[in-house]
Amino acid sequence: MKYIFNLISTVIFFIAYQKYDMFLAIKLLILFSGLVFVINFYFNKKIDKMYLFNFITILLFGSFSLLIHNSNYMKCKITVIYFLMFLYLLIYQKWKKESFLKKILGKELILPNMIWKKLDFIWAIFFLSCSIINLYITFFFSENTWVNFKIFGLTILTIICVILSVIYINYCNSKEK
Secondary structure: OHHHHHHHHHHHHHHHHHHOOHHHHHHHHHHHHHHHHHHHHHHHOOOOHHHHHHHHHHHHHHHHHHHHOOOHHHHHHHHHHHHHHHHHHHHHHHHHOOOHHHHHHOOOOOOOHHHHHHHHHHHHHHHHHHHHHHHHHHHHOOHHHHHHHHHHHHHHHHHHHHHHHHHHHHHHHHHHO
16 A cells, blocks of 8 residues: 555656646645655554655655755755665664664565675665766756656666566575575
8 A cells, every 4th residue: 555655646746747847746745745644644543654754854855945946955855865775774784783674574585694684785785876866867967857767767776676686586595405
């Protein structure tokens, strides 16, 4: 369900941008992400940290973009979040002495700790790369190019990273046998 809400908010943002402009798209994204947070809380009777984080970052970066009337602040949200994910994956592993991805996926997927650590590193590099690419596109390309990168480019890059992760896992599992 979480992914459907994220997909719907992305579609609303994209359509609003294509039909009107970035600032209406930002307003609708703030509104919809707040609505999703409230609906999730109403039905689950607890605060989902991911929805809360998503809503707060959209509210902060979106509001600042609207207040200053400069969409670059909203565009940089992805850079900040992906950079924080990069840091979190690296710091979590050092601090907790375990893989963050293992904590999330360890029940569905049984892998040696070394493979989990390498997957954390692969995803950390992925998030760092995406944050740098997003920053570059934000400041050196048109707004339309950025919107297309946000909607399609990041999705395609994420799918590629997932596929490469699966190939890596299968390769490591086949070496073990």
